Structures are given as C-alpha cells and as structure tokens.
Amino acid sequence: MTDKLDAYSLNVKFAENVIGELSLNKETGLPKLEYNHDWQQNGFAISPNLTLDNNHDNTVAYNFLDNALPEGKARLLLAERAGVSEKNVFSQIREIGGDLSGAVTFTTNGIEQNVNEADGPAFRLLTKDELESRLDTKEDIGLLTWDDKPRLSVAGVQDKLNVFINENDEIGFGDGTLCSTHILKFEKKHCLNLVLNEYFCMKLSAAVGLPTAEVEFIRFGKHPALIVHRFDRKYVSEKKQVYRRHVIDGCQALNLPRDFKYERNLGDNRDVQHIRDGVSLTKLFEFSRTMSSPAQSAQWLINWQLFNLIISNYDSHGKNVSLFWGKDNSSFTPAYDLVNIAMFPQFKHVLAMAMGDEFDPNDINAYQLADFAETCAIDKKLLARLLSNLTKKVLSTLTTESFIQTLIKTNDFSVEEQIYLCQLKDNIVSRAQHLDSQIAMISTIEV
Template sequence: MSGFGAPTPTAHPPIHALALWADGQKVATLAHEPLNDRWSLDYEAAWVARPGAFALSPALPFQPPAAGYAVGAVKRFVENLLPEGRALDITASTIHVSKSNIYALISALGAETTGAFRFWRVDQTPPAVVSTPPREVTRGELDKRLAERDQMPLAVWDGKVRMSIAGVQDKLMVYLDRPLDEGGRLFLVEPPLASTHILKPEPGRELTPHLVVNEHYCMTLARHMKLPVADVAIYRTPRPVLLVRRFDRIASQGDAGPVVQRLHVIDACQASDLPVTYKYERNLGNGEHVRHVRDGVSFEVLFDRVEQTVNKAAARMTLLRWALFQFLIGNSDAHGKNFSFFVHREGLEPAPWYDLVSVVQYPSIDHELAMAWGDAFTLEEVTAFALADFAQRCGVDRQLLKREARRMAKLAGEHAPQLAQAADYIDEAERAFTRQLRDFIVGQAARLTQLADAAAKIKGEYL
C-alpha cells in the first residue's frame, strides 16, 4: 500500500546573502531565506561608527527595535529599487527568473541602483578602478536601437540588462563625459564608475505623443519658477530623447580618470515603509467595492514624512509647492515614487523634483489623481473646500496655502507663454503641443488663485 506522506522538512533552509557597499566601505549584509521569504539586514560596526554614515531608510535604522525590524521592511526597501511593468518583465526574462523573485533581481541589478548602495557578492569586493574603458553609445547606435525596440528592448545592451532604477517607462542609464553643448558623449558604465544621466526616449505608443517635449516643458517651467528640479535637455538622434541629470550622482575628474560619487536617496514609498503597490493612494484601485480603501501614499502620508526631515519648515514648504505645481501642470500621476529624499544621518531632506508631466493632455489615459485633494480624485472635482480639506489633513496653514498658490500661479502665468516658444522645440507639431500646454497651465493658474482665495475664507469648524 502506498500513499503520500508529509514532506520531510529541511533542517536548515538555504540562506543567500549580499553585501552592501557605499563610498568604498562595506555597509551591511543582506540575507534572504527564500523558502520562507525571510529577509534580514545587519550593519557593519565600522560603518555605523563612521562620521556621516547613514542608514538605508528610516524604517531600517542602525539599531533595530528589540523585536527586530518590521516584518517585510527589508524586502519592501529592496523591491522599491526595482523597475516595474514591461521593464521588470524584460529584466526577469533576460536573467531567467520569476519577476516575483526579488532577491534574484537585486542580485542581477544591484550594482547600479538608485541611491548610494551597491549590492555585491559577499565573497568579493567591488573594484576600486575601472578594468575596461566605458562603452560609448553613439548617436547613430542609439537611434538604431530606438527603431528596433520591439525586437530588442532598450534596457538590454550587449546581452546585459541596463535598466536598474524604479519606474515603468523605458530608461537607459549613461555616463556623460561633458555637457552636450560641449560635445559630450554617452557611455554605458561598469563599477566602480556610476551613471550620471538617465535617457528617457519617446514611448513607442500613440497614446502619449510628444511625451519628451511634455516632460521637458514641465521640468523647465519648474526651473524657471526657481523650484528645485532635476536638470533636463532634449537629445535628438534625431528622435527626441529626454536627458535627465541624476541628482544622486556627483561627477568629478580624478587622477586615474572620471569619478562619480553616489548620494543616498529614497522615494516616499521607502520613507513611509510601504511596498511599491502602495504608490497610489487608492492602493486597491477605484472599483466600486474597494475605492474607499486609501492606504497608499496620499498627500497626508507624504506630509507626515516632514517629521523625519532635518529642516521641517523647509520640507513642508517644498512639499506644498510640489503639490501645487502638480495641480498647475495637470499631473494626475504624481504618486508616491515620484518624490524623493536625500538620506543623512540626522534625517531626510527633500531631493530635486522629477517626472513632471502634464498627463491630462492625453485623453486616452485615465486621469484619476494618484493623490486626492481632500476627497477629490479628479482635477475637475477640486473645489475650495477640497483645498481647505487638503490643508487641514496636511497641517498647512490656509493663509500660507493662499499666499503660495497665488505666488506660484503668478510665476506659472509669466513663464509658461515664453517657454512655449523656446528653441528646444524644433517643429510646428512640437510647438503646437507646447502652446496647448501653455493654455492649460495659464487656465489652471487662474483657477488655483480663485480656489485658494476661497479656501482661506472657509471656517475651520466646517472642516
């Protein structure tokens, strides 16, 4: 007689480990027990004692609580470093692992993620000098690769996945040896050299025409308004590609060649100890039976991060301006992974802004807001009461809201028209699109002024 007995338990489940390195020093050991999906993190005493050393995130401090880090906190931090959507599918298929295998993915991509840390084999030390010259990407080769994206994903070069930063959109990380207007050249990098710029080409779909121009316009508008934003330029192959300078990298020239210092940044999901699936406030979607669930990153959750910052007054003002700017440009997709913080030993500091896009220009895309103003999940639904509700939830004085809204609306109204005529936009189709952006933003500026004025007059007991 035969039958199925209980499987024999493994006496000692296998444990895999990676070392984390920053500034040429080992920082911590990351361990993973795959069978039970258990993660652990142990900092090096020498790193903790180093002046200016920093933890991975507020949820993973040098000294863990008596009961250990929160369940899943290490995994959540790591998962937020990985690409999403098609980029994740490409990565997983290229290295032949399941896209749910977070450890395998960070093992493959961890040498060049966002922030300061490199994930490295525990039995090796990251190289201190470049063993091979950086591999140049010429304008012609990039154009050819863009034309062949359906056959060969842009993330894969020379048989290796080069997409190792979070996000859904196609990106390529490169080192730029000098400014474009000085004849700068693009290179793929290997450790210890790090990338300095991100290339974001026009998506290969008709739903979002002129997306490169859209983001360049919105980012440049923020720059003209004296807001903290990453530097951008349009690189043409001749296909338009947005070139974004990484604010978590500082390039310099050393005795042995170029040197790139890596700065540590985390996004709002990591700062809030939330998984990537919580990047939208309605983390379960907007179906009728789940739309009341709002456990993801909201404006309120984002403003709660102020308590983790070094300069709370400055951080609160930065977050308020960021929120108002999203309203002005119509960025309905401003979610929890679209705001980041520098990490210092003393606390967090808001990083420059990025991914500023007027999503409402594309009628075929859902325009539900990633974060609601009060209870308003569309721009059309935002009222004076919704603005006042937002201020109440986020601890923002409504007179301050009024002053900042009026100031930013005035600046947007001044700069948006002249920017629409910039020489960066080279043909009539692009200029027509920037005029469309201009008209929308000028209209939003007038509307924001009216709403903020009215919001300041609402009695507190009504909120």
C-alpha cells in the same frame, strides 16, 4: 563560507565600504539586511525603517529593494533574464545592484565576483546611430540588456536607460569607478509628444524657481528623448570617478511596497475605491515633520503638490517624490517626472493622491484646497499665499513669449511641435487661472 552560502548573500556597500550583508531566507523567500558592527556604531539607517539595531522585519528589506528595481515591462524582462519570478527581488538585485538609485550598492562576495568588473574607470561608448537603431526595435527587444548585461535600474514604467555622459558629452555606459550620471527617457508607444510634454513642464518648474532636476531635449533619428541629470550623482572628471548621494523615494520612506505608490492602492473601482492604504499627502506631510528642517520640507511639499495641480500632473504618486537621506540631513530632492497628464486622453484622469477627499482633478476648488490644508495640518493662509505666488509666477512666465521662444530656438522644434507647445501652454494657463480664482476663499472655509 561555502559557495552555496555565498550564492544566497551579497555585500551591502556605501561608497567603497562594506556596511552589511543582504541574505536570502530560503524558507520564506524574503531578503534580510543586517548592518555590520562598524556601521552600526558610525553609520546611519539607509532607510527610516531599516533601523541600525537590525531589529526590523524582513518585509522592510523587501519593500526597500522592491522599490529600487524597475517597474512594468522592464521589471518583467529583468526577472526573465534572471530566470526568477518578478517577486524575487534578491535575484534581481544580484543582476543590477551595482547602479541602483542612491549611494548603496549590492555586490557578490567572493565566488561569483564578476571577472569583467573593472576596478578603475571603464567607459563603453554608445553612438547615436547605435541608439537610433536600438530605439527602432525597442518595442520588440526592449532596452534592458546591452552587451549581454542588464543596464536599466531606475524605478518607473517609462522606457528609460541609465547612461554615463563624460566631459566630452559622449554618451555611454560606465563601470568600475564610473556609473550612470544621467537618465535617458523615451516615448512610450502611442504617446506622441510625451517627451516634449515633460521637457516643457520640467523647464517651467525651473523657470518659476522650484528645485527641479536639470533636463535637455535630444533626438536619436526620429526618436525624441529627454536627458535627465541625476541629482544623486556627481562626476569628477579629474579623478575619473562618479560620486553617489543617497536618496530614497516616498514608498521607501513610508515602508510601503511599490504597489502602494497610489493612495488607492487597490484601484479606483467602486468596490475598492474606499481603501486608501497607499502613499497619501497626509502620510507624506506627517513624515516631513520628522525631517531635518520640518518647516522647509513642508513648504517644499506644498509647492510640489500645487505645481502638479497647476500643470495637471495627476500621476504625482509616492515614487515620484524622493528625499536625500543621510546621517545628519534629510531633505526633499529636486522635482522630477513632471508631465501634464490632461493632454493624454489615453491616461487615467484621477489624482494619484487625494486633495482632502477628492480624487477628481476637475473638482479641485477652494473647498478641496481648504480640506487638503486641514487634512495635512497646513495653515490655510500659508497655503493661499504659496498658491498665489505660484500661479502668478506660472502665468507671468507663460504669458510672455520669451519662455516658449527660448525652448524653440534651443531645440529647433518642428511646426507641429510648436503647435503642441502652444496647446500645452494654453492648458496650463487655464488651470492656473482657475486655481488663482479660488485663492481668496480658502482661508474662509471651515471643513
């Protein structure tokens, strides 16, 4: 294979095995993913529409890769670093394909193999002082590049950093047999208490028994941050190796571009709000019936959506739900990115996905809940029972002092932060009480 040909192809790897090739069609600008024969015989499709027979349209590979890359400002910076347009996913995958979400990696095959790539474990320490200094200037220089190497590879619009945390709780970057095990999330400009808000909502989700990603609150100088334990990573210190578990998000599962993560993919303006081609609850529930345990998957999805309603997480879109995806099993991952959007007037207060036909969160009552049940083929009595269980657990947790007091003692929150937590609690309690008052009518309503 010539150097010129190598520049237009990457190895697709699962664990340490090359399972196929990703190439770029120079005429169309679209990537093409082809599995090798061994993987076709013994492996699995790494996304539902990237079928093992290699008989999939190139737009499927584009959508899969596009959803694996960062969004927002980080995406623009990544494209700028690569010297390509934002839509050129192949070149961006070349930059950060070694540490994407899930277990699949993309590596150069030959002529451009990075001579600095370590075969064994390699750890680059990040001190708190260095992180604090970088966060002081993140609005100007961003968080993408460290040591002239791009590090941010998690999809999403919030400021994030992929990091490896070792057995001594040291934070840094992992290379070779190491890769990121945690995600650091930081506050966006003009979004005071965003990290605190998410920390509270994530801890509440775990407290009421919902599968939830583990989080911790930390500060780097004046900058609050959320440490999120990655559920697609497991570090085995004895072997100095990080093992990866494959995951896909809702957009990848449904073969939709990242721009379709909202149900109203063209926006909420009057002339286009009727167009609803993006990720929807209807589509997610339909997909859940194809998963390994359809009943269990549907129940997870119901609880996820109901909890988002209780905490006013209006931004629960198609990229904020993910699945473990493998040869013999598919199941929803723990919940993540749980934020009470109602506490931020600067954000749009519109549901990412409709409850039935309703996008206004203030208009979710018994009728809309019943419409949601019928639209998604859910038994209304089951919906009422799950909502009752969830509201009672949330109200019980929040009306006792121990939950908030434990958070305060664990993190030494300031007086201002404690006041905010109480305001957040009151907001969620009010919403839970309203939804609880609607339960008795759900099963009686004919839509």
